[in-house]
Amino acid sequence: MLVLGRAQTEALIDMDALIDALAPAMADLTAGRGSAPDRIAALVPEQEGFLAAMPGYAPSAGVLMTKLVSLFPRNAGTPLPTHQAVVLVFDPATGEPAALLDGTAITAARTAACSALSARLLAREDATVLAILGTGVQARSHVRAMCRVRPIREVRIAGRDQAGAAALAAELSSVTDAEVRAVRTYAEALDGAHIAAATTHALEPVVRRPWLTPGVHVTSVGFNPAGREIDDATIADALVCVESRHAALAPFPAGSNDLLMPIRDGVITADHVHAELGELVSGSRPGRTSSDEITLYKSVGVAVQDAVAAALVVTAARERSVGEHIDLA
Numbered sequence: 001m002l003v004l005g006r007a008q009t010e011a012l013i014d015m016d017a018l019i020d021a022l023a024p025a026m027a028d029l030t031a032g033r034g035s036a037p038d039r040i041a042a043l044v045p046e047q048e049g050f051l052a053a054m055p056g057y058a059p060s061a062g063v064l065m066t067k068l069v070s071l072f073p074r075n076a077g078t079p080l081p082t083h084q085a086v087v088l089v090f091d092p093a094t095g096e097p098a099a100l101l102d103g104t105a106i107t108a109a110r111t112a113a114c115s116a117l118s119a120r121l122l123a124r125e126d127a128t129v130l131a132i133l134g135t136g137v138q139a140r141s142h143v144r145a146m147c148r149v150r151p152i153r154e155v156r157i158a159g160r161d162q163a164g165a166a167a168l169a170a171e172l173s174s175v176t177d178a179e180v181r182a183v184r185t186y187a188e189a190l191d192g193a194h195i196a197a198a199t200t201h202a203l204e205p206v207v208r209r210p211w212l213t214p215g216v217h218v219t220s221v222g223f224n225p226a227g228r229e230i231d232d233a234t235i236a237d238a239l240v241c242v243e244s245r246h247a248a249l250a251p252f253p254a255g256s257n258d259l260l261m262p263i264r265d266g267v268i269t270a271d272h273v274h275a276e277l278g279e280l281v282s283g284s285r286p287g288r289t290s291s292d293e294i295t296l297y298k299s300v301g302v303a304v305q306d307a308v309a310a311a312l313v314v315t316a317a318r319e320r321s322v323g324e325h326i327d328l329a
Helices: 006-012 015-031 103-122 137-146 162-172 186-190 232-237 257-264 277-282 303-320
Strands: 002-004 040-044 049-058 063-071 083-090 097-102 129-133 154-158 179-182 195-198 217-220 239-242 273-276 295-298
Touching (some): 002 006, 002 303, 006 097, 006 103, 006 303, 015 049, 015 103, 015 137, 015 273, 015 277, 015 303, 063 103, 063 303, 083 103, 097 103, 097 303, 103 217, 103 239, 103 295, 103 303, 129 137, 137 162, 137 195, 154 162, 154 186, 162 179, 232 257, 239 277, 273 277
Parallel strands (some): 129 154, 129 195, 154 179, 195 217, 217 295
Antiparallel strands (some): 040 049, 049 063, 063 083, 083 097
């Protein structure tokens, strides 16, 4: 079995290839060819954390896998990330365990890559201003991914910690040609932005309808079982798209409070979810219909995304003779 550590996994991730490969995988999921059951979780209430299992099969990538991922929000501000994971890849023809790799890098990359895919499908072609809400791992990944699908010239970063936002802006200035700067508030970051990426652990919405410019594409990947990133008015006004209706509207730990709360309160119904990404990829549902339309991709994370990323990394590792091999027999 091939074993890859985090540094090896990160070095083998090709973001452009990952964005491209996610499109057929999402279409497979929507069509029922792929499989991504709802994640299940063992709760650790004294740490406000949990450990979740996410099996998935992506036939377009020829991969069967499962991810074990922990979410420990109290790690924020420490050397440890809030999300940590491992991925175990199996041979889809025989079920034999084939590879074990770091899942923390996989999670960061596939989440941002699918947000970038949503921007490719929904954002205006002339989108040049990107707002990043949050200063963690996903903030970094989203800047790198979004700049690959739209001609981003300006990136604004806002977070709860202004010093953290400034440090991240300085760091990212060296890896992108866009002008990257920290701003004081979420509202300032969103003012005039063409794409907004919410990557927080917020209790209260960091995206609010009065702060948004007509035509903006919003992506939301943050998760807090007690909170949400997007306010009711934005949800109500936006063309809402998801990876999977079933996953997005499922109860904890699979679904999204950003959708479940306004459904519960009668602001929208489940039918307000316009499309799955797979429907946009296949063309069975339309995307943006006007330059002023607000579009919203709400991500909850599905295992076919991890499967695609893992398949690309394992293939690259074998081609380059990277990693260690162990015998489980």
